[in-house]
Amino acid sequence: MKTRVLSVSLAAVLAGSLLVVQPATAFTVIDPTNLIQNTLTAIRTLEQINNQVRQLQNEAQMLINQARNLAGLDYNVVNRLRSTLATTERLIAEAQGLAYDVAHMDQEFARLYPHEYAASVSGDRMAQDARERWRHTLDGLHTAMRVQAQVSQNLSEDESVLADLVAQSQSAGGALQAMQATNQLLALQAKQAIQAQQLQLTQDRAASLELARQAAATERAREVRRRFLGEGTPYTPQPVRFYGN
Incomplete structure (x- = not known):
């Protein structure tokens, strides 16, 4: 939540600075609401990717454990x-x-x-x-x-x-x-x-x-x-x- 608030604040500041430094001849209209929404979407997408990576890591560890449990004993008396x-x-x-x-x-x-x-x-x-x-x-x-x-x-x-x-x-x-x-x-x-x-x-x-x-x-x-x-x-x-x- 702190990360999202910080991202929203940075997006707002960035939007304001763009409005200040842009000359009149190159003035571009930026919708702060749309920028904030896009930033939040990117953050959610990154979280989904991280969750998928963690899931894949867990599945890989599970397969490793299964392989270890199925490994035969290379020793016979x-x-x-x-x-x-x-x-x-x-x-x-x-x-x-x-x-x-x-x-x-x-x-x-x-x-x-x-x-x-x-x-x-x-x-x-x-x-x-x-x-x-x-x-x-x-x-x-x-x-x-x-x-x-x-x-x-x-x-x-x-x-x-x-x-x-x-x-x-x-x-x-x-x-x-x-x-x-x-x-x-x-x-x-x-x-x-x-x-x-x-x-x-x-x-x-x-x-x-x-x-x-x-x-x-x-x-x-x-x-x-x-x-x-x-x-x-x-x-x-x-x-x-x-x-x-």
Whole structure:
């Protein structure tokens, strides 16, 4: 309003000065009302242009913000997670003893851990089976300890991945980058859960092999005892008199 009043006053002064300094021969009639109206129109037009410029600036900033929110995160740790997870999977694949394959494991288990030994099975065969069972138990414990050692080594890599993802999340420029960083943090958590399941699997396998070995050893001892005693009447001790005493 102050600007408009000042503009109107300047226009009035300008119109008056023109009337004063103009010689009679070059006298031009100026309508002060029309001049003031034109000046006000120019001021309004300038304000409209300024408003349009501000609107365009706001729209440009909005587009910039949208582009920032849609910008992808140029950082991916999935391959690192897969690499560390593959190490424990390789150890499980290299496991000796009873296979993790269900069909093959059933056959081996039925042979080495019978509910009872048939009479046709020789003592040598039972001794060989006992030694093989002991070796399977030892292999199961070895596999569990190898997986434990590998998981311990993977923890340092997981800590590095976690630190990198937190840094990426904190420095994310938009919503999409923050979301992608969060998704990778969830992938790290899922990887650790799978790794924990693998470790639990090998530990439970080792414990199951030992329990099965003990059960088979009990059955073998029962069969050996049965064969020693025979099928007839067991021996009954009788007193013996020596030298006629």
